[in-house]
Amino acid sequence: MASDGLFRTGPRAASGSHPVVALAGNPNTGKSTVFNALTGLAQHTGNWPGKTVRTAWGTARHRGRLYTLVDLPGTYSLLAGSAEEEVASDFLCHGRPDATVVVADATALERNLNLVLQVLEVTGKVVVLLNLIDEARRKGYDIDVGVLAEGLGVPVVPAVARDGRGLPELMDTVAALCDGSLVTHPRPVVYPPDVEESLRRLEARLAGRLPRGAPLRWLAVRALCGDARVLRLLAGPAPPPGSPAPAGPAPPPGSPLPSPGFSPVVRPRPAVSRTSPETKRSAGP
Amino acid sequence: MPSPGSVPLHLLPPGAAAKVVGMEAGGPKRRRLLDLGFVPGAVVEVVRRSPFGDPTAYAIKGSVIALRREDAAGILVRGDV
Amino acid sequence: MTRTADADRIVAALYERAGTLHRTAVTRRVPGRDLTPVIDSILSSPLTGFPLMLLTLGLVIWVTVAGANYPSEVLARAFQAGERVLAAALSAVGAPAWAGGFLLDGVYRGLAWVIAVMLPPMAIFFPCFTLLEDLGYLPRIAFSLDAVFKKVGACGRQALTMGMGLGCNAAGVVSCRIIDSPRERMTAILTNVFTVCNGRFPALITLAAVFAGGAGAGRSAAGGGAAAALVVTAVVLTGAVVTLAVSWLLSRTLLRGAPSFFVLELPPFRRPRLGQVLVRSVLDRTLFVLGRAVTVAAPAGGLVWVLANTSVGGSTLLAHLAGWLGPAGAALGLDGFILAAFVLGLPANEIVLPILLMSYLSTGAMVEVGSLEALGSILAANGWTGLTALCFMLFSLLHWPCATTLLTIRKETMSARWTAAAALLPTAVAAVVCAAVAAAGRLLGVG
Structure with missing residues (x-):
């Protein structure tokens, strides 16, 4: 779990073959504390391409295996459309992390669960790190972790990240998610019937426009919430009937993609590797 | 949308608690306020005003969020908690 | 069904589910004692909040000023010893004389000045700042001052x-990302x-100690330190x-617009x-900023040496530059050498004072870090008065950002245009304020 030394730098690590773990969470939940504790000195910061959103990634070692941790910007939601939220949502959608840790503040659990439920719409390979559990206890909250995990359908690990408590357990769970020995059964949120109906219709229309395995339901939710990029994708030309849904490698540049910012690439590692500290300056035009 | 007996949040005095009944703000502001937990049925408490009287800190869903007067005015509340 | 309504119902459904989970998994006991509301009522009261804020600021500056003194001296002596070796x-x-x-x-000496003068205050200031950050005090400052910033069309x-920015303006510019509205972010940048910033504190502190602390007239170190901290x-x-x-001004001209959410x-x-505060502030901030300062100070030191040792037509290039800048310097309450030092100090503000001393002494080399008394007499011998010191401090406060900040x-x-604005705007402000203060001072017979 400790740092892996200075020389396994971000771009190299990010382009390597070890699992990619995304770190999401509300602001002020101790997400950075978790990230710092897991990566030690083996971390790097940079801009997301074309955006003034700072991000960091680093390497964590746990039981002899290496993991690339991507610290997503802290957000209250994935839906409101700020630059931070687009970065976080895009990475979860198209970066296809092998596991996603959602750091939740146990003292403001309800608001944090709002984000957890949204992340679960994008990916099921989620573990919730219930941070600040000691502070919650002092505030008079007793949280039944088992009941919470049962209700969400994904593992929940209680933690006090400032003291490192709970982090080994977190990495055990992450390892199990990455190697497939732990399979989650997230329980989707049920929306009102007419919303569900709209979502089904949108999903069907999106299915023909996106590679297999894309989080269709989540993109449909975003379309219903007025996400301009998904709406542009829907407004674009549909593929000819009978043609197989595009899959596999990214379409060549110049293919009719809805917008440069929305490329349904399967594993856009460049989102990380392009932002090495050395090339940070080239983020500007 | 304004239901009978509802008032804009910024009119509540410090110490008062109320239930969110509606939202008049639009666009990204509306989405952001909803994400922070100002959803219908949520209990909001006026914690304190800043030394200059604005913004005001509100306790909502376990955290304390400061809003300016004109932003809080977009949230409709009713006093019966 | 409108989009807003759909979006609302989606968020409502998410929150309903979150609420259900919360109710089934969480039981509420009588909470333990929480001091946050008590501390907050002290910090947010108009009576105690603002004095505490000023006190914190003064205290951090005083701790930095007073605490940096001794380690700076030790470092300076170590560098002098290293130089002899x-x-x-x-x-x-x-090696030929010019190479030496x-x-x-x-x-x-450029390197030695920057490290000896900058490292100790930064190693004290950044942990103090990180400590306040970790404690949760900084959002309270934004909460208390937002009304003022809103009045001027900016964000709390x-x-x-x-x-x-007190630590480093480049770091301050990067931190402007926390402001969502592009207009208000630009204002902050x-x-x-x-x-x-820390690059300018040492010169301000030194001058404050020389001129406000009694010009080395046998004062106690702590008393002089407190007076200097007050001035700073x-x-x-x-x-x-x-x-x-x-x-x-910006929110009514270049960056017009309504206050944002x-x-x-x-x-x-x-x-x-x-x-953690120590480790992160030293690693992330202190060494980062110092590293950048060192990479510009070394070549800048070399360049200044060349300028001060290359003679054309009987005097050095540095003297030519100072002569050329003389009239402008005089109008601003400074002199040509001071203005030249600010121009040559573009790579890093901390080398402005060393360059200046070097040109005054005409030794062609940056002086060793010496005593305040010696410094005071050098400045007095070159025609400095209290008004000169005041104008120097104001110019240092208001002039163009350093090269690192401009790059950031x-x-x-x-945008190259906004970067140019970021350089020209403060320069104009510095020129106007210094010219006005100098004129007023002369009128009153102070200078």
């Missing part, structure tokens, strides 16, 4: 970016330079007033983790 080594290998001058008097979070705090507050004034979370106060602004705004 290097000089011996250079003469042993038979360039390497030792230029590059090495600008107070946080200014706090960061353009005005961050009016927050005195006043300079910082002047910078805050200028920040507000310029923000107001403002959301600020006030997290509970938390006991800071001293170990270029990167953050992705």
Whole structure:
């Protein structure tokens, strides 16, 4: 779990073959504390391409295996459309992390669960790190972790990240998610019937426009919430009937993609590797 | 949308608690306020005003969020908690 | 069904589910004692909040000023010893005199000045700042001051970016990302330079100690330190007033627009983790900023040595530059050498005073870090008065950002034009304020 030394730098690590773990969470939940504790000195910061959103990634070692941790910007939601939220949502959608840790503040659990439920719409390979559990206890909250995990359908690990408590357990769970020995059964949120109906219709229309395995339901939710990029994708030309849904490698540049910012690439590692500290300056035009 | 007996949040005095009944703000502001937990049925408490009287800190869903007067005015509340 | 309604119902469904989970998994007991509301009522009361804020600012500056003194001296002595060793080594290998001058008097002393003068205050200031950050005090400052920033068309979070700017303006500019509205973010970026950074503190502190602390007239170190801290705090507050004034001006001219949506979370106060505070502030901030300063100071030291040792038509290039800048300098209450030092100090503000001393002494090499008394007599011999010191401090506070900050602004705004504005705007402000103060001072017969 400790740092892996200075020389396994971000771009190299990010382009390597070890699992990619995304770190999401509300602001002020101790997400950075978790990230710092897991990566030690083996971390790097940079801009997301074309955006003034700072991000960091680093390497964590746990039981002899290496993991690339991507610290997503802290957000209250994935839906409101700020630059931070687009970065976080895009990475979860198209970066296809092998596991996603959602750091939740146990003292403001309800608001944090709002984000957890949204992340679960994008990916099921989620573990919730219930941070600040000691502070919650002092505030008079007793949280039944088992009941919470049962209700969400994904593992929940209680933690006090400032003291490192709970982090080994977190990495055990992450390892199990990455190697497939732990399979989650997230329980989707049920929306009102007419919303569900709209979502089904949108999903069907999106299915023909996106590679297999894309989080269709989540993109449909975003379309219903007025996400301009998904709406542009829907407004674009549909593929000819009978043609197989595009899959596999990214379409060549110049293919009719809805917008440069929305490329349904399967594993856009460049989102990380392009932002090495050395090339940070080239983020500007 | 304004239901009978509802008032804009910024009119509540410090110490008062109320239930969110509606939202008049639009666009990204509306989405952001909803994400922070100002959803219908949520209990909001006026914690304190800043030394200059604005913004005001509100306790909502376990955290304390400061809003300016004109932003809080977009949230409709009713006093019966 | 409209989009807003669909979006609302989606968020409502998410929250309903979150509420159900919360109710089934969480039981509420009688809470333990939480001091946050008590501390908050003290910090947010108009009676105690603002004095505490000023006290904190003054205290951090005083701790930095007083605490940096001794380690600075130790470092300076170590560098002097190192210089003797290097000089011996250079003469042993038979290096020519110009090489020794360039390497030792230029590059090495430039480096030594920056490290000896900058490292100790930064190593004290950044942990103090990180401590306040960790504690949760900084959002309270933004909460208390937002109304003022709103009045001038800016965002309360600008107070946080200014706090960061006290450490380093480049870091302050980067921290402007916490401001969501592009208009208000630009205001914060353009005005961050009016927050005195660590690169400028040493010169301000030194001059304050020389001129306000009694010009070395047998005062006690602590008394002089407190007087200097007071003067420096006043300079910082002047910078805050200028920040507000310029923000107001910008929001009515270049950056017109309505105040945007403002959301600020006030997290509970938390006991800071001293170990982590130290490690992160030293690694992330101190060494980062110092590294950048060192990479510009070394070549700048070499360049200044060349300028001071290359003679054309009977005097050095540096003297030519100072002569050319003389009239402008005089109008601003300075002199040609001071203005030349500010121009040559573009790479890093901390080398402005060393360059100046070097040109006054005409030794062609940056002087060794000496005593305040010696410094006071050098300045007096070159025609400095209290008015000169005041104008120097104001010019230092208000002039163009250093090269690193300008590069950062270029990167953050992705615009050469806004970067140019970020350089020209403070320069204009500095020129106007210094010219006015100098004229007023002369009128009153102070200068």
